[in-house]
Amino acid sequence: MGKRVGIEVSLAVSHAVMLADVDVIAAYPITPQTHIVEHLSELVADGLLDAEFIPVESEHSAMSTSVGASAAGARTFTATSSQGLALMVEIMYIASSLRLPIVMAVANRALSGPISIWNDHGDMMLSRDTGWIQTVAENGQEVFDLVLHAYRVAEDPRVMLPMIVNLDGFTLSHMIEPIEFLSQEEVNKYLRPYRAPIRMDPENPITMGPVGMPEVYTEAKKAQDEALKNSKKVIIEAWKEFGDLFGRYYSPVETYRMEDAETAILILGSLAETAMTAVDKMRDKGKKVGIIRPRLFRPFPADEIVEAVKNVKNLAVIDRAVALNGMGGPLSFEIRSVLYDANLHPYLKNYIAGLGGRDVTVDDFSDIVSDIESCAQKGVKPEYTIVNVRE
């Protein structure tokens, strides 16, 4: 097992990418992702990573270049945030439909406007249906591990899909955390060299990205949808293998103190750690509270969520983004949909919190739990709410 190093999480991402021995990095700097790419350019310049570092003129080009590189059979990395991701979206759909195993780190940041460089999950939600596999990290160690896991999954011949590792901008990307690194020998046991099943090769010409006539478009989308759904077993298998090799086991949905929980907080990302502190305090006072944290976001881990939720009375779904459709936060729609199919009816209330870098404190979580419990007791119709908004 490697040694523990105190390091900025962004640099740990770059280090993981170096250990993955990528061939091509095409990226454009944008806050709060910049340090990842900046450090990668240093690693390449210093000769520590033998890769093509392609500085592009926009994120649209970053994703287009990544598509080209991956189509040629190169192990490819890119990273972005917020508006950068928005600019990539057009080509992200192309990458997933072409089944190119590009890995991208997204340092999550609010979408404009107003312009905000700070953290929320607006960008994650923007890209939620682009056909990319997505995982969401809680802490620096997880980010490091998930980047390696992403290459293992994305390039599996049974998967062949691009993959995003989400990490909260600033609250994760810019934190210095103790991280246990893996050595190159250890990583080599986990990641095999990438062999593209089909690729652009002048010796064997093929066409990638042809027009899909009405006779074929439906079948193409069906094949893509099945590939995404079927990736889940490989995702789980790759986590198991990671755990067997390095001792850190991961699952699609993490639960915390859910044993006898009557109220659960369902949340994505690093804010779950703040929620843990709140839950510990509430547990000390005898409240039966727990946390459900999906680590896998795409494909959506419906079965695991049902399993985690099945005995709770109250479910506080925390969204770090507001969907401007009059229905609340995007995560809440998905959770409701999963519960409907499972015929589960906890008292579900959607709390939209931590938009554009607004702090969410331990006390805020205690307030959320008190609020949902009192609303449920009074039998009030649960309506989504924006936490701590000034009236």
Add this chain to the structure above:
Amino acid sequence: MAKETGIISWKELPLGCAILEPGNASELRTGDWRSQHPVTDFDKCIQCGNCYIYCPDMAYVQNEEGFYEVDLYHCKGCGICVRECPKNAIKMVEEGH
């Protein structure tokens, strides 16, 4: 993918809908799109080859005598050849006539 009919199961599609066989666009029956087809009056034709050059589907094939004959598997009926023929040798005719 670009098989003549394109009617295959999603399970048979190559990864990412790629076309693994170069040049197989010629198998696509663009002739299906047609509502009219060109008919050439070889008595007027001077064998200039304009129809052959301008046809977007390369549907004209030169025969042994040097005349350009239309291949209706590929002709999509756009009528460009009619416009480009300097001798007004080509006419569009409704399908089924």
